[in-house]
Amino acid sequence: MESAEIARRFLRFFEERGHKIVPSASLIAEDPTLLLVNAGMVPFKPYFLGQRTPPASRLASVQKCVRTGDIEEVGKTTRHGTFFQMLGNFSIGDYFKEQAIPFAWELLTRSESDGGFGFPEEKLWVTVFENDDEAIEIWRKVGVPSERIQRRGLADNYWHMGVPGPGGPCSEIYYDRGPEHGRDGGPVADEDRYLEVWNNVFMQYSLSAVRSKVDFDVEGELPAKNIDTGMGLERMATILQGVDNLYEIDTTFKVLDRAAELTKTRYGRDQRADTSLRVIADHVRTGTMLVADGVAPSNEGRGYVLRRILRRSIRNLRLLGSGEERYMHDLTATTIAAMGDIYPELKTDAPQIHAVIDAEEASFLGTLRTGTAIFDVAVEETKRKSGTILSGDQAFQLHDTYGFPIDLTLEMAAEQGLKVDEEGFRRLMKEQRERAKADAKAKKTGNADVSVFGQLLEKAGKVDFLGYDTTTAESSVIGILVDGAAVPVADAGASVEIVLGRTPFYAEGGGQLADQGVIRTAGGVVEVVDVQSPLSGLVVHRGKVASGSIKLGDEVQAEVDVERRRAISRSHSATHMVHRAFKNYLGESAAQAGSENSPGRFRFDFTSAGAVSPSVLRDAEDEVNAILINDLQVNAFYTSQSEARAMGALAMFGEKYGDEVRVVEIGDYSRELCGGTHVHSSGQLGLVKILGEQSVGAGVRRVEALVGIDAFRFLAKESVLVAQLTEQLKARREELPERIEGIVTRLRNAEKDLEKLRSSQVLAIAGELAASARDLGGVSVVTHRAPDGTSPDDLRKLALDVRGRFPADRAAVVVIAGAPSDRPVVVAAVNEAGRTRGLKAGQLVGVAAKALGGGGGGKDDVAQGGGTRVESIDDALRQVGETIAGQLG
Known part of the structure; x- marks a missing residue:
């Protein structure tokens, strides 16, 4: 039974029993405490809490959910996934246990031909809260024998929101997959063999204090009892499709299978490849659903969740050998086709979904190229020093400069047998955030402590904004700050922050810059240059006392700069x-x-x-x-x-x-x-x-x-400029683009010719340099300073050209340095025979770069670095020669 059919049967069953079918809410949670909807009941919380009136007392839905708490485990196990769908039926003050339990049992055990799921009754077990005798009695009435009903404690069979509010016992239904999946004894013995398929939550109590999952106070019974149930669609599909895990159900395996096809990989043959394929299948599906709901990749909030998920997919494609190929478009299309029957909007919005994911893939492939090279250098340096931990500084540089997420650095380090100084990384990140917050705070609050504004807000109450209707208003001064401290009066020349009882001045917000203007009193004038709202409801006018003075309690005339x-x-x-x-x-x-x-x-x-x-x-x-x-x-x-x-x-x-x-x-x-x-x-x-x-x-x-x-x-101004160009180029306006393009093309061609000439002059000395090589312990060594202005690319070409002129059996090292602009660059190249003698280009570049006041590295055969001290080029080349001589004894 396909996933779409499972969802249809569930909704049809409850619709026939008086439930209003509610479409899935967006994954972008309205609840400010949640980044994303992570449970089927989240959109219904306002109804359970009495904050909103439900559209009906009986509701049913298929709700999209995302959880990323165990994201590192995705793919490593067959149980963890980030995106899932929760089938749920809800009663808000309508029916309770005596109907919720029979509903669940009937739908599960009714034959497939009659619209049910066809579960054999003898395969189903239930758990109940340890003292919920009422639920046990109802289960017995529907036909569950006592030996397949198990009592469990607060940790397993009691539900609440984690905060004061509704809560109550729950009763779970489990499916026995058979002895080949684990030991006998029911869910209390083995939850791998006995798979939970449905949870019925009986919200019947009001909790006054919630200290933990198992520690709370019950205030009393709710005036209206509620039902909240959840059935995992992916879990149901696993059983009804006869597969072993959630990665092999229809909507996920189609993506996994396509990823295997694109990367020429076979699922089920290699554990590491299987892990990557499962990560890709899960994450592409999750990413597609997030983008469809309006989430855009970013470095914070839900945007970071999306970016992390997409980038883990892309990197695992690389681990499977995708190289520079871009496969996310194809995999996204496969996801849309697989999920489109349940969510038709995916097909409608496919172009926009592809656009966002394709852009993130292109961006991250560039990040991977740069960041991986830097990461490899950091790993090589750590291992050379016999270290086992990448420093927090290195991890922070990868994140801050090259866009490498810390979780990616952790994964790659683990693959190299290394750990990361996470504490050091977190400390640097915290320092960066605190600097950013301090900058923002200075912008919004000046030098004042936020607590001072809190006291003003408490004293003044919410400041009335009159600016929609007028740009001038009479008011009174209820607060004056100078250098962040409250004062009774401020004289001419003082920089002040002023709070009025009401104001026509607009405080910066919603993308709109703040108003400017003046505040006049009988004894002075304040020029307002900025207006901020450091706390909701409080408006602070920042400016300077231009003349006279301003005092607490003064009656004022506030005037906004109307033209601005x-x-x-x-x-x-x-x-x-x-x-x-x-x-x-x-x-x-x-x-x-x-x-x-x-x-x-x-x-x-x-x-x-x-x-x-x-x-x-x-x-x-x-x-x-x-x-x-x-x-x-x-x-x-x-x-x-x-x-x-x-x-x-x-x-x-x-x-x-x-x-x-x-x-x-x-x-x-x-x-x-x-x-x-x-x-x-x-x-x-x-x-x-x-x-x-x-x-x-x-x-x-x-x-x-x-x-x-x-x-x-x-x-x-543009018209005048065009007129000047038409005069200088002797062309009509409509001919200007073609005429200018021709001039630019000729200029570029001339520059290319000059570059070729310059390169040929540089490379012309390659033979001469090879012929003049020094012999150090049987190794031909060339150290040369190129003319100033030689490009880094030409320096590299020259080094490789000179190295190539030595016989394959002759060990050779070539080090070329120059100053392309005002910063020196050094390139080292070592042939295979030289590398067998223990000489490494990356190490030699490190020696030279250090002398130049910089850094660098690379592979053993060719490496490049640089610095800041042009005057030290000759000394750097000398130190390289001494290093080679020392290594060769």
Whole structure:
């Protein structure tokens, strides 16, 4: 029975019994404590907790889930996986044990021909909480003999959320796979032989204090008892398809089998290859589902989970011999085909899914090439010193400079029989994060301790923001900070942070820069240059007392710089419109990933696997400007988050919103969740000019654009520039691209000719250098300083050319150094006969590079390094010669 049919049967069974079928929630958890949905009941928690009203009292779903706690075990065992699907039926204050247990038993044991799963009754065992006699009695009534009902304690058969709230005993159903899988005795004896297939949770108590899984206080019974069940789809498929493990079920094995075919590997022959194939099959499936739900690869949060999963897949393909081949597109397509019957949206969104995964593969293959070379040098150095641990500094450099995730470094080190100083790595990472946090804190809070702001917030309460309706307002001073300390008064010249009871000033947020302006009192003026909200509800005005003084309790007139505000508002509205236009041309996967709205200019980051063509940029720009001409009204209103989503309002990826949200509409063209300020109608933007786009990370692109008078001035300057070019090149405007391309082509060809001439001059002395080699203990040694300006590539070619002129049976070492620019480079090459004498290019380069004030390394046959001291080149070559002489005795 295929996985899609298992899901259909489950949902149909419960729909026939009055359950409302709920589609799977996104893997992006609404619960702020979770990165990803990790259990089938997660989307239903608000109903169980009474925070939301459920759509019905009986519900059923097939929920996508991801768990990565045991990611290192994936592939090594046949039990661990990252993506799984949980079939569940739920009762919110409706039925309880007396119906939940018979439902489960009936569906499991009903024949396949009659819509059930056809489990033989004698193969099923159940466990119950140790004192849940009520559940035991119900199980006996449905036909389970007492000898196949086992009692278990809190650790196994009691469920709660880990926090105060609902909880209760649970009852699990197990399938006996037979004596070939383990010993007799039921689930308490062997959970490999007796496989859990279904768990019924009876939420009947309110827990007041939860200290651990087995240590909590029961406050009393819930007024309405709930049912939460879970049946693992992959686990069910394993049994119903007669396979040994979750990697061999239909939706996973199709990916595994395709990976084996692409890498010319046979599953089941080699343990190491099998491990890699299982990792690939599991992770590609997980990665595909995450991308489909809008997760983009990044270095933090759920984006890092995705990046880690995809990169483990790619690296295991390399371990199987994929080399530089890109197989992720093919494997993603296989996943979409395998999972598309259950999740049709995968087929619809296939182009966007491929785009994100393909971009991450391309990015990581480059990272692997660079990082692996550096890693190999670090391993060689560690082993040469008879060490067994890679230093935290080396691991941090691989992560920080070359993009190598620490888990990848750990895996590769283990394969080399080495460990990693994780503690040292974590310490360096912590120091880096603390520096970043300190920078951010300085930006948001100035020099003040956050606790000072907390006291101000407690004193003032939430500051009223009036800026949507006005740019001036009367208010009063309720807080003044100078150098981070609260003061009663600040005089002229003082840098201050001021808190008002209410304000028209917009605090930086949502990509919109802060307002500027002035705060006037009867006795002084403060020039406001920045506005921040260090704590939710608190608005802090930062600036300088320009004249007089300002005191606590002063009545003030707060005045926003109107022209600056209008220019920023134009940029913010333009960002919304460009966002909509990009979705129209690139698809819904072009989701906002960041923005900055400044006066007359904005930047907009969005998810995209590759560069956006100039034609698409031009079309999007034309569409936006056409909308401006229509002068659409801009409206803002508040509504619930669910209603906003129902009406199609766009939200920034990864942003957390409250239950009540503000929606900004630009006619019928654009609708987004937004707390920023905007124009009153689209015509006020005047003109939008997209300057271009570029990459700002794997799968993320950035567009920069000008708005209003800034856009007009840019086009005016561009027009003047074009006029000058037409005059100088004696060509019409439309001929300029072709004329300039011809000039650039001729220039490049001339540069290539010069480079060839330079290279031939360098290589012309190869024979002379070989002929002048010194003999050191039977080894021909050439050390030579090339003319300044010789490129690193030419230095390498020269070293290899000279080395190749010696007979194969003559040991030879060639070391060439030079200064391509203002930094020295050294290349060493040792032939096979020289390597048999114990001479290694990497070691010799290390000697020279150290003398040059730098570092380097490489393989035994050829290596390259460099430094900072050009004046030490001759000394470096001398030290190399002495090292060779010393090694040869």
